[in-house]
Amino acid sequence: MNKYKIYNKVKQDFMLKRVRAQEECENFIENLRQNPQFNKIYTEYTKKELEYLKTKYEDENIALKYEAEDLKNQIEKYLSTINVDKSRLYPHYECPICNDTGVVGGKICKCFLKELNTALTKDYNNSATFNSFSNCNPKIMNENDKKTLDLLKTWCEKYPNTTKININIIGGSGSGKTFLLECVANEMINRNFSVCYKTAFELNELARQYHFGKSYDFADCLDADILLIDDLGTEPVLKNITKEYLYNLINTRQVNFRPTFISTNLSLENILSRYDERIFSRLGNKNLSINIKLDSKDKRLL
Ligand SMILES: [Zn+2]
Structure with a gap:
């Protein structure tokens, strides 16, 4: 919708x-x-x-x-x-x-804004229930994880009084990337912001549908207060679509000062080689971005 x-x-x-x-x-x-x-x-x-x-x-x-x-x-x-x-x-x-x-x-x-935000968020995410900061298991967290958690919590509390609006969470599978994105989504929904959470695969599919005029839901990703893209790099690269729409999305959101969170297996250098220089420069913009590197140890196995 x-x-x-x-x-x-x-x-x-x-x-x-x-x-x-x-x-x-x-x-x-x-x-x-x-x-x-x-x-x-x-x-x-x-x-x-x-x-x-x-x-x-x-x-x-x-x-x-x-x-x-x-x-x-x-x-x-x-x-x-x-x-x-x-x-x-x-x-x-x-x-x-x-x-x-x-x-x-x-x-x-x-009261109307609250209802509207809830409705938008539900529509973006099909009423998904997300993990929250309070579900974190301290037993599987090391010092680096705790610092990351504090950083994200503080960001959520401060927003919209934040200067960093591109947050890249980089880590291997099982490092807790998705968990952290969900915590942010949950926190921001509770603060009544409209939140759009998509896997890179879903986002790519929305871009494809938009490109062929089949659905305009991709536009919602531009408008949401907070956009979270999970597992960037796992989607297929479609000619004239994937790179173009991703750049357009990240750039438009950056120009309008709307935050975008990305989780990825790729290092910034890999982002440069997989996508292109323009996407790399937007995501890597030092004044606007935070890069968080997670330990590669698989926490699901602990
Ligand atoms: Zn009212």
Whole structure:
């Protein structure tokens, strides 16, 4: 699903949420109206409210407003005698700041952003559950691993106040590259950023589909707040696609100051020979990149 569709879906969900809250409230009041005494005051109250909304004359308007308020007080008092909470007269919205409209003072409410980010992240990753920093097993960590973990944790805490936006995690199979990428993904999802996690193989496939106009999901990788590419170098190199789209992706994200994490078996020199000079220079840019080398010992065997 593209970003626009997801945005619309979240907007629709908000509208439904709002309508549901209003319906629930209306049904509750309808039931209360079975009670003749409540029904009598409530009918009077709604009549007054309507008159108040219709009138154009200010003095009449104020008088009607007071009358309506008086009736409302009577209703609330009556409700307390039959042990009904007066708040039940109004819809119960999930977000008290925007009343589930998703907008507050012309700006998008935080609750909407949170929902949107969750939806985007789910779509990027098919609701994958990731490892987290708290799952790390200290028994299999050496000094170098601990330093790496601290560095990544600190990066996650500091973002967006970070200058390094290309993080290359280099290590052999079983060195814990994927684990670390997942920890970062998990941490950033919890901080409400949109996270796109792809294996290099999946990314290559998205680029191929995009190239032939079959799907535009590749564009999501450009837009996500955080992109993580796992196991760069294991994908086949497709002519006119792999190098071109990878460069475009990394370069566009770098220009827009969007972080990209890469895990790979390849040394930077191997990246140069497998891809090209432009990709190498983007990933190796000293001002913007951190290179993390993991020990090659296979931790899965420990
Ligand atoms: Zn809200």
